[in-house]
Amino acid sequence: MLSAASRHVAQNHSSMLSIARRSMSSLPPTMKAAVVREVGDASALKMEKDFPTPKLEAGKVIVKNEYAGINFIDTYHRKGLYARDLPFVGGQEGGGTVAEVSPEAAAEGIKVGDKVAYSVFGSYAQYTSVPTGKLLPVPDGIDMGVATSCVVQGLTAHYLTASAHANLIQPGDWCLIHGVGGGTCQWAAQMAKLQGHKVIGTVSKGKEALARTLGCDELIVLDEVPGQSFEDYESVDVVKRVMEITDGKGCKSVIDGIGKSTVDISIASLAHRGIFISFGNASGAVPAFPVLRLIAKSAYVTRPKLLDYTANRAELVERANEIFGWLQDGKLKVSVDTTFPLEQAAEGHMYLEAGKSKGKVLYKI
Incomplete structure (x- = not known):
């Protein structure tokens, strides 16, 4: 049996080995990354080949990225609409394999080589430091590009259709979703149907064939706005069509990622005691409006964000598992539109x- 002194020496030796393992890294000291040093247009996002590789920290892992998702919120950060400290590595959605594991992560059973997806800042890079609580194991049979797409767009669509409406919409009720031809709202249209809602989708000409594959009950086809990511909402009387489709009742929920161009349409399309869910600013930020505008229909409005609907590990995993399950069962289809090299x-x-885009846009790292 070891003496107390011997046990103390052994414990110190073990601690020193642990510290040594943390300080040793097989990763290169620098990496390629897409970095913003000054906010601005797309040219502000610049490729750098010698950006410092993140260091392994307690409670985290280093992920070697295979893909990074491109999302509208990334463009808001780049423009400075949502402020971040400069300089920063772009992106907040990634997927790849675990390259380094902290002792705390190892204690949770996380291993080098595990396939994972995540949402933390800094995914436009070869390597990203990720807290263990943000890791989502990627099930066998799910492509890494698809898994990466799930993390921001998929989880956003999930909370928009399953939770943000605060149960003000029930199965069989009508839901209006703007811009179902691309991005998050492709997911949202399918998930709303899985929740039992009847879906009206707005879509631009040229994307209606894709939109019809999503299961929408009705489509309102609008003209394109050249060079923009949103439709021409003056080309069709959307409110009139919504009321025709719903027999004058309106929609119990409106999911709106367009913003400035659609706020009036969204509010006018609501049913009594319906909810306007504003989650994006593709056409510009929603202007302030008096709350008395809601009184005519006793309507509700919310401006949610993903972070508050994945605030704890249990909720994050529950949402992700449902999405991955739908994918494995063939109930949910993901369209990866285009993949760009990080360069x-x-x-x-x-x-x-x-x-x-007519679907998800990714970077291949």
Whole structure:
């Protein structure tokens, strides 16, 4: 049996080995990353080949990224609409394999080589430091590009259709979703149907064939706005069509990622005691409006964000597991539109902002 002194020496030796393992890294000291040093247009997102590789920290892992998702919120950060400290690595959605594991992560059973997806800042890079609580194991049989797409767009669509409406819409009720031809709202249209809602989708000409594959009960087809990611909401009387479709009752929920161009349409399309869910600013920020506008229909309005609907590990995993389950069962289809090499970082943002995408846009790292 070891003496107390011997046990103390052994414990100190073990601690020193642990510290040594943390300080040793097989990763290169620098990496390629798409970095914003000054806010601005897409040209502000610049590829750098010698950006410092993140260091392994307690309670985290280093993920070697295979894909990074391109989302509209990334363009808001790049423009400075949502402020971040400069400089920063773009992106907040990634997927790949675990490259380094902290002792705390190892204690949770996380291993080098595990396939994971995540949402934290800094995914436009070869390597990203990710807290263990943000990791989502990717099930066998799910493509890494698809899994990466799930993390921001998929989880956003999930909370928009399952939770943000605060149970003000029930199965069989009508839901209006703007812009079902691309991005998050492709997911949302399918998930709303899985929740039992009847869906009206707005879509631009040229994307209606894709939109019909999503299960929408009705489509309102609008003219395109050249060079923009949103439709021409003056080309069709959307409110009139909504009321015709719903026999004058309106929609119990309206999911709106367009913003400035659609706020009046969204509120006018609501049913009595319906809810306007505003989650994006593709056409510009929603202007302030008097709350008395809601009194005519005793309507509700909410401006949610993903972070508050994945605030704890249990909720994050529950949402992700349902999405992955739908994918495995063939109930949910994901369209990966275009994949850019990270070296074409600016081009990826320009493509998304020009409204060219008919699905998810990714970077291949």
